[in-house]
Amino acid sequence: MAMAKSLVVVLVLFLLSFLAYSTTVSHDGRALLINGQRRIIISGSIHYPRSTPEMWPELIKKAKEGGLDAIETYVFWNAHEPVKRQYNFEGNLDLVRFIKEIQNAGLYAIVRIGPYVCAEWDYGGFPAWLRQIPGMEMRTDNKPFKDEMQTFTTLIVDMLKKENLLAPQGGPIILSQIENEYGNIQSGYGAAAKNYIEWCANMAQSLDIGVPWIMCQQADAPQPMINTCNGFYCHDFQPNNANSPKIWTENWTGWFKDWDKPDPHRPAEDVAYAVARFFETNGTVQNYYMYHGGTNFGRTSGGPYITTSYDYDAPLDEYGNIRQPKWGHLKALHAALKIMEKALVYGNYNSTQLENGVQITEFTGKGITPGCFISNSNTTLDATVKYHGQNYFVPASSVSILPECKEEVYNTAKVNTQTSIMVKKRSQAEDEPEELSWSWRPEEMTSTLKGALGNFSDHKLLDQIIGSGDKSDYLWYMNTFDHPYDMDMTLQVATQGHVLHAFLNGDHVGSQYAADGNFSFTFEAGVKIKKGKNYISLLSGTIGHANYGARFELVPTGIAGGPVFLIGDGGMKHDLSSELWAYKVGLNGEDNEIYMDNPNDKWYTDSVPSMRPFTWYKTTFKAPLGTEAVVVNLEGMGKGVAWVNGNNLGRYWPTTIANNQGCELCDYDNHTVPDDHCRTGCGEPGQIWYHVPRSFLKEGEPNTLILFEEAGGEPFNVNFQTMVVGTVCGHVEEGKTLTLSCQGTRTISNVEFASFGNPVGMCGAFQKGTCDSQIALDAIQKACVGKMACSIKGSARVLGDSECKNMPVSLAVQAVCS
Numbered sequence: 001m002a003m004a005k006s007l008v009v010v011l012v013l014f015l016l017s018f019l020a021y022s023t024t025v026s027h028d029g030r031a032l033l034i035n036g037q038r039r040i041i042i043s044g045s046i047h048y049p050r051s052t053p054e055m056w057p058e059l060i061k062k063a064k065e066g067g068l069d070a071i072e073t074y075v076f077w078n079a080h081e082p083v084k085r086q087y088n089f090e091g092n093l094d095l096v097r098f099i100k101e102i103q104n105a106g107l108y109a110i111v112r113i114g115p116y117v118c119a120e121w122d123y124g125g126f127p128a129w130l131r132q133i134p135g136m137e138m139r140t141d142n143k144p145f146k147d148e149m150q151t152f153t154t155l156i157v158d159m160l161k162k163e164n165l166l167a168p169q170g171g172p173i174i175l176s177q178i179e180n181e182y183g184n185i186q187s188g189y190g191a192a193a194k195n196y197i198e199w200c201a202n203m204a205q206s207l208d209i210g211v212p213w214i215m216c217q218q219a220d221a222p223q224p225m226i227n228t229c230n231g232f233y234c235h236d237f238q239p240n241n242a243n244s245p246k247i248w249t250e251n252w253t254g255w256f257k258d259w260d261k262p263d264p265h266r267p268a269e270d271v272a273y274a275v276a277r278f279f280e281t282n283g284t285v286q287n288y289y290m291y292h293g294g295t296n297f298g299r300t301s302g303g304p305y306i307t308t309s310y311d312y313d314a315p316l317d318e319y320g321n322i323r324q325p326k327w328g329h330l331k332a333l334h335a336a337l338k339i340m341e342k343a344l345v346y347g348n349y350n351s352t353q354l355e356n357g358v359q360i361t362e363f364t365g366k367g368i369t370p371g372c373f374i375s376n377s378n379t380t381l382d383a384t385v386k387y388h389g390q391n392y393f394v395p396a397s398s399v400s401i402l403p404e405c406k407e408e409v410y411n412t413a414k415v416n417t418q419t420s421i422m423v424k425k426r427s428q429a430e431d432e433p434e435e436l437s438w439s440w441r442p443e444e445m446t447s448t449l450k451g452a453l454g455n456f457s458d459h460k461l462l463d464q465i466i467g468s469g470d471k472s473d474y475l476w477y478m479n480t481f482d483h484p485y486d487m488d489m490t491l492q493v494a495t496q497g498h499v500l501h502a503f504l505n506g507d508h509v510g511s512q513y514a515a516d517g518n519f520s521f522t523f524e525a526g527v528k529i530k531k532g533k534n535y536i537s538l539l540s541g542t543i544g545h546a547n548y549g550a551r552f553e554l555v556p557t558g559i560a561g562g563p564v565f566l567i568g569d570g571g572m573k574h575d576l577s578s579e580l581w582a583y584k585v586g587l588n589g590e591d592n593e594i595y596m597d598n599p600n601d602k603w604y605t606d607s608v609p610s611m612r613p614f615t616w617y618k619t620t621f622k623a624p625l626g627t628e629a630v631v632v633n634l635e636g637m638g639k640g641v642a643w644v645n646g647n648n649l650g651r652y653w654p655t656t657i658a659n660n661q662g663c664e665l666c667d668y669d670n671h672t673v674p675d676d677h678c679r680t681g682c683g684e685p686g687q688i689w690y691h692v693p694r695s696f697l698k699e700g701e702p703n704t705l706i707l708f709e710e711a712g713g714e715p716f717n718v719n720f721q722t723m724v725v726g727t728v729c730g731h732v733e734e735g736k737t738l739t740l741s742c743q744g745t746r747t748i749s750n751v752e753f754a755s756f757g758n759p760v761g762m763c764g765a766f767q768k769g770t771c772d773s774q775i776a777l778d779a780i781q782k783a784c785v786g787k788m789a790c791s792i793k794g795s796a797r798v799l800g801d802s803e804c805k806n807m808p809v810s811l812a813v814q815a816v817c818s
């Protein structure tokens, strides 16, 4: 009897523990249901390969502190399966470890398997070897493609299941995605598109993952797939089925940067406005794309012409620092929304339109604390709205949140969070000399310049991704021919980009680089053909392959098809396109792994050259002290790739210059559209700072930086710096508290500006008003100087009386951290 009793106890405990750890995820037309409860889920994208495993716990922790419930990521096929059936899940490709870090932090995960990802990722995540499969047509009703897609998708699902990472197994994954933004381009696939999407849905269902599947930007997604929205705003979006909740998979927090364009920004107020409107209109799951953008390390992370930085103006910056005010302003929004979560998902919806774009939305119900929004969608006209006997000031393009329908706790345009301006500080490694000392070696090109047989040959000019298998950015096209006499001719090469370096008989005859948006160009150079054997060697370089559009995988790169002509007297064209071309994949230095700094490699310390193309440079340096993010300044270099201790930092190209479009002063009062205004860096180099994650560095030992310089550069100004908070500012209404923090180990050394009254202007350019308190600066200096953080209440009791009559009073402060 006692025996049986304890058996029952054990059994009950076992069942309880199973129930406690297993999470059911379902949905109705109103919301996502977690363990049967309707929920709102605030999620943010962090792509694991765009940071390091050492950074993950801190990024996820900051996301959780910022009020997120979930982390979302794509899965990157070409990174995981670079060679058919040879997989890589190591280091920053350790998907399982990433999901487990999310679980350890107590957050949910959303996994967008794709396997097509877009994501400004090389080739949209497709492995180059797919192109070698006979009959292959991607993203359509094509058996070879569907077989490979199913094989990879199944592999990922099995891996997640084996590790118990799905919610019903006790894991954190609550949603998964199949395909990606196919609806945007499916008209390019004709009738087959419909069959393909049906197949995707059935295939996904057959994997039996126990959580809902989503399809973003797929208006005709078949049930039970939930179609979801991507964009800057999603309040007007409606799912295609009454039983599908409203889910926003990509709310763009900013935008990515191209080499020759300025840095895009999206004001925190505008992101907050979009999120508040989404939840005001029955939203249930929303995801920030990106919450942390990170870095395009290595080759395959960066899509066409995308900089190595994938900062995205996200709430966490490229290095993982909190970006203020965006992070804090959204955190306050999440807190306000969470207070009224029950009302939002269980309450009755009642919305009333007032004049000029003002709208009051109430969520009310029996036994539920009500929740309200007052939104002003008028882009120019501020509003004062009377509601239940009170006046609410709701600026143009903003939403006020009233969690109990009584008091405004948040307005999307009223930012109470500090602004932090990051600065770079010279490395403070012990005894680090001012200038690094360099050694060098040439890229060994003799064989490729003089009739090498290469890796293979063909009687045609191949597309570069086919020729190189995407194993390198570089592919040599080499042709040898006899000529009966000396002759001046013109070499003409039509290429689809992105870079061409041409050589005749070992001499460099010219280089050309494509401009963004139009990668095809025709290279021409005068050449001296000699009697006897001649060698034409063309080194073609890519900067990430196409990743978007119908049949994007067919967009050619390299000297695909050419033609290549030698043009002689009287314009006589000799077509070399169908001659025998020998191909060499990659650089000799890549074959020999020069970037690994093998002890046997020969380096020269004498006459370190400047502006010499095709040159390897090497230096050693000490790791900067402290824990702040490390960056290397590559200004002066031309174009190439950088490695630290064998870790690829990505492509560098500081000689590109950002155009002059969109760098107007970004003031939310002017309601700028995120993708054409609010840019910075016009006329400046595309990117000079490159992230060196701390985990790439060795403390107390020499670290090695190796550069492959393709275009010609000057390494003598290269230096290492750390990223720190330089200036902090804030501007709050009377009665609110302003908190200033140096966000690290530094302290406030000086208060440069303080005004309690009617100050004007923005951080960096505040100006005193006409009726400021005389003692505010002194009081704030006392409260803040010498502290890592301080909080000041904008009240006369603390800061002295302002003499402002009948006008709003506010507090503005600007301080320096050091």
Ligand SMILES: *[C@@H]1O[C@H](CO)[C@@H](O)[C@H](O)[C@H]1NC(C)=O
Pocket: 280, 281, 282, 348, 349
């Ligand atoms: C929100 O859902 C309610 C039903 O609960 C519906 O009547 C209303 O039209 C929805 N509002 C929007 C903006 O979708």
Ligand SMILES: *[C@@H]1O[C@H](CO)[C@@H](O)[C@H](O)[C@H]1NC(C)=O
Pocket: 350, 351, 352, 360, 362
């Ligand atoms: C909806 O809200 C408006 C404005 O608050 C109110 O006048 C109206 O009575 C409400 N309707 C319902 C059905 O609750």
Ligand SMILES: *[C@@H]1O[C@H](CO)[C@@H](O)[C@H](O)[C@H]1NC(C)=O
Pocket: 355, 356, 357, 358, 377, 378, 379, 380, 381
């Ligand atoms: C915004 O306000 C102006 C009046 O200043 C009005 O003419 C316009 O129609 C309003 N816009 C909307 C969307 O209501």
Ligand SMILES: *[C@@H]1O[C@H](CO)[C@@H](O)[C@H](O)[C@H]1NC(C)=O
Pocket: 454, 455, 471, 584, 585, 591
């Ligand atoms: C190409 O040939 C070189 C030797 O010339 C070899 O080291 C390299 O691995 C080959 N690359 C490929 C992709 O086969």
Ligand SMILES: *[C@@H]1O[C@H](CO)[C@@H](O)[C@H](O)[C@H]1NC(C)=O
Pocket: 518, 519, 520, 521, 522
């Ligand atoms: C692309 O650029 C080339 C010159 O580099 C020009 O001839 C061609 O017209 C451009 N094509 C498009 C579509 O802009």
Ligand SMILES: *[C@@H]1O[C@H](CO)[C@@H](O)[C@H](O)[C@H]1NC(C)=O
Pocket: 665, 666, 667, 670
């Ligand atoms: C806002 O826009 C107006 C006109 O478009 C311009 O004159 C003004 O300088 C802008 N204000 C700011 C702060 O950018």
Ligand SMILES: CC(=O)N[C@H]1CO[C@H](CO)[C@@H](O)[C@@H]1O
Pocket: 230, 231, 232, 233
């Ligand atoms: C895909 C998508 O939804 N794109 C939208 C993103 O937001 C911009 C600006 O609101 C819209 O113009 C796009 O249609």
